[in-house]
Amino acid sequence: MNKNLQRAAVKYFLSFVFLCSQTGCGIYSFSGTTLSPDIKTFTVVNFTMGTAGGPSNLPLTFNEKIKEYFQRNTDLKLLPTNGDLQLEGSITDYQVIPQAPTASDRAGVNRLNVTVQVRFNNNKDETKNFDQSFSFYQDFPQNQTLNQVEAGLIPRILDQIIQDIFNKAAADW
Numbered sequence: 001m002n003k004n005l006q007r008a009a010v011k012y013f014l015s016f017v018f019l020c021s022q023t024g025c026g027i028y029s030f031s032g033t034t035l036s037p038d039i040k041t042f043t044v045v046n047f048t049m050g051t052a053g054g055p056s057n058l059p060l061t062f063n064e065k066i067k068e069y070f071q072r073n074t075d076l077k078l079l080p081t082n083g084d085l086q087l088e089g090s091i092t093d094y095q096v097i098p099q100a101p102t103a104s105d106r107a108g109v110n111r112l113n114v115t116v117q118v119r120f121n122n123n124k125d126e127t128k129n130f131d132q133s134f135s136f137y138q139d140f141p142q143n144q145t146l147n148q149v150e151a152g153l154i155p156r157i158l159d160q161i162i163q164d165i166f167n168k169a170a171a172d173w
Contacts (some may be wrong), residue, residue, distance in 0.1 A: 020066050021085065035074065035085075037171055039124050042076045043083030050090035054114075054172045055150070056092060062083075062116065062158055074170060085169065091116040092133065096146055099139060106142060112150070113137040115155045130168065136160040 044067050047059050055061075066087065067078055076085065093115035100108035115135040122128035138153040140146075 017117045021110040032034065035076075036124060037111050039084040039122070040077060041079045041083040042070055042074075042085040042087070043079050043081055044070075045086065045088035047088065048090040050092045050117070051094050054091065054094035054156070058094070058154070061154070062162075065158050066162050066165065069166055070170070073166065084123050086123065087118060087165070087169065089116060091115070092117045093135070097137075098142075108142055109139045110142055110146075112146065112153050112157065114154075116161055116162065116165075118165055120165075122169075128169075132168065134161045134164045134168075136164070 013166050030117045044063055047062050047066075049056075070076060072080060076083075091114065093113060095113055097111045097113055098109075099111045113135060114137070115133050117131070117133050120129060136157045138157055140149045140153065
């Protein structure tokens with residue numbers, strides 16, 4: 001009886017694997033992207049700093065993080081120019097905003113907010129193009145200065161913005 005159970009389990013497993021391999025369609029992948037199979041490359045035109053404030057290396061950090069994210073989550077090849085997908089834009093807002101006022105008219109929490117304007121061109125399907133702002137923030141206690149927390153907040157903010165851009169560009173959400 002035990003051997004029959006093992007054979008049945010193996011049979012169902014192999015059937016499942018075969019079925020999964022046969023049902024793949026051209027625009028689905030396990031990374032969640034909905035990119036057409038004819039899209040092979042992408043280009044990131046260097047994002048610029050379009051606002052005062054923020055670290056001087058913020059655009060460079062953003063450029064490298066978005067390239068890395070697309071490479072890690074797709075099979076697309078990065079090209080310096082003329083990719084099938086093109087991303088460009090600028091960091092348009094970088095500011096600390098007081099939040100949660102206290103009885104003494106001081107902010108209980110401060111919020112670092114970053115906004116990135118993105119122009120996305122899909123050279124294979126122009127209906128997917130967009131020009132949109134993406135924004136995210138992280139709060140920090142008022143008893144800490146931006147200099148004390150900035151190095152820890154920026155990566156989390158940029159990671160979320162890049163994930164949102166990726167979802168809009170590659171996952172069509």
